[in-house]
Amino acid sequence: MRISTKGRYALRMLVDLAEHKNDGFIALKDIANRQNISKKYLEQIVTVLNKSHILQTNRGFQGGYKLAVSPDKCTVGEIIRITEGTLSPLACIDDENEINCERSDECATLFVWQGLKDVVTNYLDGITLQDIVDKKQESYANDYVI
């Protein structure tokens, strides 16, 4: 049960944008360098993100990306749903809790997986980009004290 690089890189990219939200448009090149992610691969991930409306884009010289939403309004759950397609641990339940399996009536274990999906969804929808940025600042502060 893994979160793929797609979702993880997307999150890191968006956290990076959240940190630089007052610096205008940020070039993918810079994010790729800072985050140590292949720029070409990030391009593909950004394509997926662009299908939602969390990013603003400028092309050409001095172009780049910036968040179109406030970091405290954008949850990790949202980002993972966009990039991974779903938060559901099984194909037989989707994000709308609709069940598509003929065995569902007799399936004794279905409620286990529905519950898992709910637990994961609640957790990831409870964390915003801002939370991550704040936590990072906090940990820098701790380092300084030590």
Place this chain on the structure above:
Amino acid sequence: MRISTKGRYALRMLVDLAEHKNDGFIALKDIANRQNISKKYLEQIVTVLNKSHILQTNRGFQGGYKLAVSPDKCTVGEIIRITEGTLSPLACIDDENEINCERSDECATLFVWQGLKDVVTNYLDGITLQDIVDKKQESYANDYVI
């Protein structure tokens, strides 16, 4: 982020064994029929389960499997850890919370995934085979009332 058939089938097999815990050894053939799972595929899954100590086996005529532990002592988390290898959503954290990634110090998102792992672990470790059997009985009772 999916749970594979391996883990799901293993769980269904063990719930089946929990339901028949007083019927002696249960042949894989019967479980495969009841659960609508390829017997040959189940054989492979049982091989994995056999490496832990939750099953008792008898070969030959009238042979089969039975639970070696009480259904209320065996959690879903345990079963998924055995079959999927880990409950961690990332390779950079394992089940013992050890971190194996050079970027971990600067990784702003690590705590998100650690938290996810904890949430998933707590949830799945909180459900036993007996819970699933009970829930099933309960839903049959409801059907009868209607």
Place this chain on the structure above:
DNA sequence: TGTTTCCCTACTATTATACTCGACTTTATT
């Protein structure tokens, strides 16, 4: 001895993952 069962190894088709590569378009600056 024969049948039933588990046990073990190998093979395979399909899909997902994690990228790379090349060509094209847009646009601010000179």
Place this chain on the structure above:
DNA sequence: AATAAAGTCGAGTATAATAGTAGGGAAACA
């Protein structure tokens, strides 16, 4: 107007995981 720096788009590819199938061997019991 030219150029260089961006994003955009489509294709290709190597590796691994998934979800099985297939076949024979060994143990147990009647």
